Amino acid sequence: MIRAIYSINGTATTVYKALKIWEDYKKKKPNLIWIDIYLENHELGQEETLLLSESFKFHEMSIEDCLFPQYPKIEEFGNYVFAAVHGIQLKPHYFQEFEDSIYELDIFVGKGFVVTVHAEELFFLETLFEKAKARPQVEMKSLENLLYNIFNKVVSSYEFTLEKIDNKMESLEDDILKGSETVNMEEILNTKKVIFAMRKIAESQQTPYIYFTRANNNLISKEHLVYFRDIYTQCARMNQSITIRSQMAVSLLEVYMSSVTLRLTEAMKFLTLIATILMPVLIISGYYGMNVKFPEYSIFGERELWVFAVCLMLLSIIAMLIYFKKKKWF
Template sequence: MLNCCFLVSNDKIITNYEEINIRDALKDEDCFLWIDIEDTDDNDVAILEKFGFHELSIEDCIFPQNLPKIEDFDTYCFITVHGIIPRASIEEDMQMFEINTFLGKNFVVTVHEHPSAAINTVREKIRQNPLTLTKGMDLLLHAILDRIVDSYFPLAEQIDDQIEQIEEAVLTDPTQKNMEQLLHLKRVILSMRKVILPQRTIISRLSRDDISFIKHKNLVYFRDIYDHLLRIGDMLDMYRELLTNTLEVYISGTSTKMNAIIKVLTIIATFMMPLTLITSYYGMNIPMPEFAAGSHGLVIVWTLMIGTTVGLFAFFKHKKWM
């Protein structure tokens, strides 16, 4: 589905795709074109083919299951990065989606399966002032990538907040839910690292003179994005270490809890053992002459049982086992 279309040529602005001749626009150096496609269908594929893109690049847009990458062709540069699908809660699994971008000398084509807040923000800015495109398509690419990368920071802050909450819970009363939360966060961080680390390589290439479609004076903007990715990567590394430490504290806490339970059960069993021995020896479950009327047998047994219990209690206290 064609999400938006902007063409600026000699101060003439066209937003209706039907009025645009793509082949003529590509030949006009004074023409600047941006087309955004969401949820690709057959009509969109036909649009991509008009640009003369390589069939493998088009295939990557139709079947978006790729890691971040950058491929340099004669007439365009193909870039794949990932955006984040907004979640109602941090408890939900994180989902990311591809944003494929074709950067040419005078055009940018973006293709993605899900709505992108980053692209929607840029689209509204261009809609308010389409002449912004005349500053260069590399700056349009920068605006899109910058907002995509900035969208990672709120998620990183959510992870930070949840780690603090889990740490407090683990230190006070560790539960099975804490373990599930820790494992969930580890999956989220792993998913983010899987796309952020390759994207650092991509932005690093864009910030050098490797790509002919990016002006030398604009490289500094891409270096700024690279710095943001470095910060995100450092934050994720720190969170991963915090999670590992918290997991160790959780295991230690649950072990301490289990040891305390076993200690109580052991003490109870230790108290019961001599009592069981005494009652078994005297056969308390059957009549015996010692316990006949007027006999002191029952008193003797109770004295032994109470004395043994008090003696064990005093012994445990002396050893500081209780």
Template structure:
């Protein structure tokens, strides 16, 4: 569906929702947009990018999808795509589904301010700002989830399920990290075509730098928690093996002696000793004490 959001003597903003191939080709012919850029609009998994094609500035951005399922773990499931075409007298936005923040922008720019001389840059700034802000909620949720995982790990309550959830969170944060850095690259590239309007985009650069710092810290923290969980699991395994080893060392000589005198050969003089039973018990106690003292002196107990 094609709709004209804003139109005056010098500029028009056209918003296209879920277009068909025919509609995209018509838009390409009407505004002299290169066919390769039109084809990029049809690729659902296309990553953010910016390029100049003749007199048209072509931008693809991806923003966080609030309707993404909890099990989402790839770019297509976690984000949605918006294609933006900027010309001297037009701005075209193309996306598959209705977007909440675009509705707010349409209401804002239907006011008399639409005659502002820098209107195209201001609308672009608001579009990119909406995309950037869409990542604030998942990043905040990710930090809170990490704190819960950290408590679970240090309390020794981590399970296979919790580790799987932690890995899924780390994967999501890594995707957000990639999207934000690609968006940051787009803002850097926009310095050239919009050099005179650079101050208008400066707040976006500062905002995305802050989010990049947050997502870097979150990914690093998730990696550290995964490593810590593996280390603690290995430590607990080693402790179990240490205890089992200590028990086996105590019982090996006792089992050896008991095995010898349990063979019941006819010609074993010790079997007929009057105090043989007490002698064996005494040797058991003596060996146990010797092993215990040796373990204590060497710091094994």
């Protein structure tokens, strides 16, 4: 699916046919045109391919990069720059299947045009497109403004995800400290997996953005460089935040393991106390359970001997409890 929007004298025009887009672009010569291509089934249609390769003269390697997953990168060609950036659009159960929430956005940027290519529907692009239709004099006033809005939404998606992760980690930490039995290692490992997946794509994310902060590039005017330095700063801060969260996830796992060990130690301590307290009982019952005639028979008699043995067991238990209490073992 393809769509385009351009503004002439403050009036927005939208086009949904590839051939018509190129005709309008060459005939009306707008200062800026934004073409958005959604790759259904990860494939370019014939008209879209002709528009990119024949009309705009994009290099075949750049077009091919749009069809297959790429690491974040920036490539400079004669009449345009190709950038591949990654963002996050959270889906249900994203903690279990976070990789499905990561999207790639490929961007062709040249004098007077921005072409975005993506393999899944991106809600923020839909919002930006609708804003451009409603307020073209603001949203489409310059290439820098449009490009900044797109980059800002991509980078902000990481911050939104980090907020979700923070809430999850705080909840897990509270449950662990409360000794809740509902916490399991799988939840913590899923959180750790999400952070590491973010870190994998975020570390190389600064490469495309730093290009647009250079004073010698031909696309961004000097007065607009500050906006792209802000994007780069956000990206650097995001990388630092992700690194901190990864360390927190490791610490959370250590706290969980410590709490499990502590609960196990308490259980073992309790069982050891029970076994130790009952040890004299076992010795006494074993002694009087032998099939021999004890000297005590002549002193107490058979029935009284049973009472004596029971009293001896109870006294031994009480003595053990008093001893453990003085030692502060419980």
